[in-house]
Amino acid sequence: MNGGIHMVETKYDLRSVIEELKAMPGQYHETDLEIDPEADLSGVYRYIGAGGTVKRPTQEGPAMMFNNVKGFKGSRVLIGALASRQRVGAIMHHDWHTLGQYLNEAVQTPIKPVIVDRKDAPAQEVVHLATDADFDIRKLLAAPTNTPDDAGPYITMGVVRGSSPDNKMHDVTIHRMVLEDADTIGMYIMPGGRHIGAFLKEYESIDKPMPITINIGMDPVIPVAVTFEPPTTPLGYDELDIAGSIRNTPVELVKGVAVNETGIARAEWIIEAEIMPNTSMQEDINTNSGFAMPEFPGYNGTANPAVHVVKIKAVTHRQDNPIVQTTIGPSEEHVSMAGIPTEASIMSLVERAIPGKVKNVYNPPAGGGKLMTIMQIHKDDINDEGIQRQAALLAFSAFKELKTVILVDEDVDIFDMNDVMWTLNTRFQADKDIMVLEGLRNHPLDPSERPEYDPARIRQRGMSSKLVLDGTFPYDMKDQFVRAPFKEMPNWRDYLK
Known part of the structure; x- marks a missing residue:
């Protein structure tokens, strides 16, 4: 964290962290064996390293990169980067026993993001517009299904960035998002506590679509930082400030190519989109299975009859084998993302009282x-x-x-x-x-x-x-x-x- 010290110039992203993990025995594994993203990928990792409340047998194991994903040439999938508290500590360069206190301090010493030019944003090296004749997000993004009963391929570690209509407040958060058709995503926003939802209500009151970016594959401290909730991070607090504090350098943002919103410049992928006002759709419209995806308590989540409709405007990504970062809903990875910020929130309130x-x-x-x-x-x-x-x-x-x-x-x-x-x-x-x-x-x-x-x-x-x-x-x-x-x-x- 900053603490008044001159900020370093290290460019943190998912790739720099992977290089660190490769140097740590037992923390990273990759395979060139072909894997089907439809249930097989999660099915394999369930045995290797999912942990958490996943159905037994499972265990805590290494982060795993699948280099050969069926149907997606040149795209890789990483799972489990955060599926170990010890690994989270190593990624943050901090003692894993006291990560809650560490994040609590980061909330108190925020470092705001900065906007960089497109030439300095690897996430925009390749651009696909939704108006292209052959555009289909389901063929472009190797989003896995966790089980055969899932409503479809899910983006499980996509950081959604949005702003209030007057652009004075910004928020980042993670939601479950299912790929519904070529340019449509169904997004579940849990009622209450999510500031993206508060901004959306403002847009809906004026009947305008809400521009967002969905950022995939980034420095793993970002998915941890963005899962803070009120009262620790009240409305208007940009949780990217926490990630900046942890890294002692600001998160870099870049302006969208098709929507009026910023994305994370060093992400692997950025989906630029709009949430349609006062519009919903059946989450499992393509399967009618009744299920969404496995959730953190260890059970299959029930498909929601009315998720928000997200229309894609553009997709950008890195040139060189872009990485889709994903997770299993009930895995140890969810424990790291949800649990450590909660520990920080509890420590903050209790220490004051x-x-x-x-x-x-x-x-x-x-x-x-x-x-x-x-x-x-x-x-x-x-x-x-x-x-x-x-x-x-x-x-x-x-x-x-x-x-x-x-x-x-x-x-x-x-x-x-x-x-x-x-x-x-x-x-x-x-x-x-x-x-x-x-x-x-x-x-x-x-x-x-x-x-x-x-x-x-x-x-x-x-x-x-x-x-x-x-x-x-x-x-x-x-x-x-x-x-x-x-x-x-x-x-x-x-x-x-």
Whole structure:
């Protein structure tokens, strides 16, 4: 981050990061074996490195480049760049244990993007106009389908950039986007919390299409930065400022060739398009499968009957074997993109309210990065008893999609689920250490949040009861909860040589 230091001139993009990953044992793999993007690509990576809440068997593994994608000569697909917290730390050049605090600092020290000339924008080396006779996004962009039931090929890691009608506010965010026909994309914008949606409402009020760019294949810190949400990044906060802070150099933008919006100049692909006002279409209109694509809780998402209609005006990309960056919805990659910014948001709010009491926060794969958080609590004396539960309530207020909070003491490794479960077995009594909060808002993709599941408490989809599991020991009994005192051996690695 900047911190008053002169900004470096490093040109970060997906290709520079791939070169870094190649130098790290076990972090990157590529294959020239032909792969079908229709379900096969995700099916293979499911075994190699997806992790997260993907159906077992799966594992955490390397990022993977498919160089030979069936039907797409000269185009490559990268998956899993962020599907490991340790790899995210390496990409950000920071300790993976404290990425939440690191991103929280980045929010406070923004570096705004800059606009560069087209000659300095690799993303615009090749231009395809939607008015070309042979234009077909489905034949141009190697967007995979995650499962045979998907509504179609999906752009899963496309960063959408849009602005308010007066061009005074800008936003970047990620949505699920299905390729519907030659020049049409169906975009699902989840109600509430997405500023692109707020800008679109303004355009719809004046019945004008909203210009956007969809940016694919970029420095992986960008997809992490853009998943911040309110209240950490309020309306008008451009999350590209966070990526600039992480890299200590501004993200470069370039003006569109066909729409009045900017794209990420060092991306692999930029789709220039317009969201049609007050217009919708059936998401699975081509398959009628009833499903969209796998979502972060681990289940197939239900196809939406009314997604926004996006009309493509142009597609630009790099000249040399452009890379489509994709992800599997329930994979560890989603945990990195959604979970780490959420950790930062929780840390920010809690530190302002009860400074020094929460040492670290982790949103584990079990919750897809959104539904669960583990909080490491520090108590100074008996008067801090109960502060841990206050921290849990603050976490819920910082992030409404959070469903479960587990509270642990400082000696518990929050990144080790065995250690977390150990504390729930030895420092927890179910009759006194459980808090249940009923009738709150949560994420509509949780399939248990349906009125038929709990008619008495769930009035409509997206409501939930929320849970706090307090695994901290009572301060006045701390002497009874001291872990077995093994001798510290700083030279233990010598015995492995």
